[in-house]
Amino acid sequence: MSKPEILLETGTNEFEILEFFINEETIDNKEIGGNYFGMNVAKVVEVIESPNLESKNYSVNPCFLGTIPLRDVVLPVIDLSIWLGMDRVKHRYENIIVTQFSNSIQGFLVSGVVEIQRLNWNELIPPGNFIRSMDTKSIIGMVDKGDHFIQLLDLEHIVSDLNPESIEELWKTEVKADQNYKTLVVEDSPTIRKMLEKNLKKSNFQVNMTNNGAEAEKYLENLKAQAKAENKTATDFLDIVICDIEMPLVDGFTLTKKIKEDTELQDLPVILYSSIITNELRHKGESVGADFQVSKPDMNQMAEMAIKLIEGQ
Structure with missing residues (x-):
C-alpha cells in the first residue's frame, strides 16, 4: 500500500x-x-x-x-x-x-x-x-x-x-533579539511546545501558548477586545504568530486565513510549520497568506525568521 x-x-x-x-x-x-x-x-x-x-x-x-x-x-x-x-x-x-x-x-x-x-x-x-x-x-x-x-x-x-539528543541538536539557535518581542505559539504537541518555548525565550521572546487553533482564535478575540478598550491595536500587544499546520479543532491554514482576513489582525506576521513542508503544503500556506513556512528539521531558523518578519527585513 x-x-x-x-x-x-x-x-x-x-x-x-x-x-x-x-x-x-x-x-x-x-x-x-x-x-x-x-x-x-x-x-x-x-x-x-x-x-x-x-x-x-x-x-x-x-x-x-x-x-x-x-x-x-x-x-x-x-x-x-x-x-x-x-x-x-x-x-x-x-x-x-x-x-x-x-x-x-x-x-x-x-x-x-x-x-x-x-x-x-x-x-x-x-x-x-x-x-x-x-x-x-x-x-x-x-x-x-x-x-x-x-x-x-x-x-x-x-x-x-x-532519541531526544538528536532533536535538541536539530533545534539549536544562537540568535537573540535586541528587544523583547511578544509571540503567540499555537501547537498541540506538548513536546514541540516545550522545545519552542525554550528556544524562543532564549532568543528574547515573550511566549504565550495555546494548544490548538480554536484556543488561538479565542486568545486573539480577547486581544482585539483589550486593544479596543485601551484605544490601541492588536500589534501593540502581539508581534507575531507561530503556528503548527496540523492541529485539533482548527488547523494552521484555517487560523492563518482568518487572521489575514481580519482587518484588526491582518498585519500580524504568521509563520507556519509542519514535519515536512512539501510543495503542495507551501502552496497552501501561500494561498492563505502565511508570511513564512518552515519544516521541523529547520526549526533552528524560527527565531531568526521571526525577528526579520517583525522588523520588516
Missing part, C-alpha cells in the same frame, strides 16, 4: 489519517480488538508486511525491534504496542507503517491497517481525562466514529523521546 495523493482544499480545516489497529491480549490470554489509532497521511510513505521481527534483548529501548532493508534505506522499526504499554497479540501477518517526518524515516509495527479516513479537524477531541495519563503525551486527540474511537498519535513525541 503506497501513500495516495492528498487533495484537500486549503482553509477547509480537513485532513486525512491512516487508521490502523493493535490487537491486545488480556490477563486471561484472550484476544481483544477495538484499539484503533491514526496517524496523519502526510507522514506515511507506505505500508509493508512485517517480517516477524522480535524485540532485541540488547536493545537500549524495548520498543526498538532492529532494522530491516527497504530498497535503498535501512529502516529502524518501532513496536508501537510496547510504546503504548499494550500487550499485543502476535500474528503471522502484521504490518509496518513506514513514515517520514522531521528529517527521519522509521517504521511502526502494528497489527493491521484499516483505511484512510478524511476528517475535519473539529472532529478531533483534544486529549483529556478519558485517556490514560501514561498515554496523553503520545495522543493528540480522539475521533468518535460511532462504533469505535480512533486515537491520533503524536509521532514526533514518540521519536523525540526515543
Whole structure:
C-alpha cells in the first residue's frame, strides 16, 4: 500500500489519517480488538508486511525491534504496542507503517491497517481525562466514529523521546533579539511546545501558548477586545504568530486565513510549520497568506525568521 495523493482544499480545516489497529491480549490470554489509532497521511510513505521481527534483548529501548532493508534505506522499526504499554497479540501477518517526518524515516509495527479516513479537524477531541495519563503525551486527540474511537498519535513525541539528543541538536539557535518581542505559539504537541518555548525565550521572546487553533482564535478575540478598550491595536500587544499546520479543532491554514482576513489582525506576521513542508503544503500556506513556512528539521531558523518578519527585513 503506497501513500495516495492528498487533495484537500486549503482553509477547509480537513485532513486525512491512516487508521490502523493493535490487537491486545488480556490477563486471561484472550484476544481483544477495538484499539484503533491514526496517524496523519502526510507522514506515511507506505505500508509493508512485517517480517516477524522480535524485540532485541540488547536493545537500549524495548520498543526498538532492529532494522530491516527497504530498497535503498535501512529502516529502524518501532513496536508501537510496547510504546503504548499494550500487550499485543502476535500474528503471522502484521504490518509496518513506514513514515517520514522531521528529517527521519522509521517504521511502526502494528497489527493491521484499516483505511484512510478524511476528517475535519473539529472532529478531533483534544486529549483529556478519558485517556490514560501514561498515554496523553503520545495522543493528540480522539475521533468518535460511532462504533469505535480512533486515537491520533503524536509521532514526533514518540521519536523525540526515543532519541531526544538528536532533536535538541536539530533545534539549536544562537540568535537573540535586541528587544523583547511578544509571540503567540499555537501547537498541540506538548513536546514541540516545550522545545519552542525554550528556544524562543532564549532568543528574547515573550511566549504565550495555546494548544490548538480554536484556543488561538479565542486568545486573539480577547486581544482585539483589550486593544479596543485601551484605544490601541492588536500589534501593540502581539508581534507575531507561530503556528503548527496540523492541529485539533482548527488547523494552521484555517487560523492563518482568518487572521489575514481580519482587518484588526491582518498585519500580524504568521509563520507556519509542519514535519515536512512539501510543495503542495507551501502552496497552501501561500494561498492563505502565511508570511513564512518552515519544516521541523529547520526549526533552528524560527527565531531568526521571526525577528526579520517583525522588523520588516
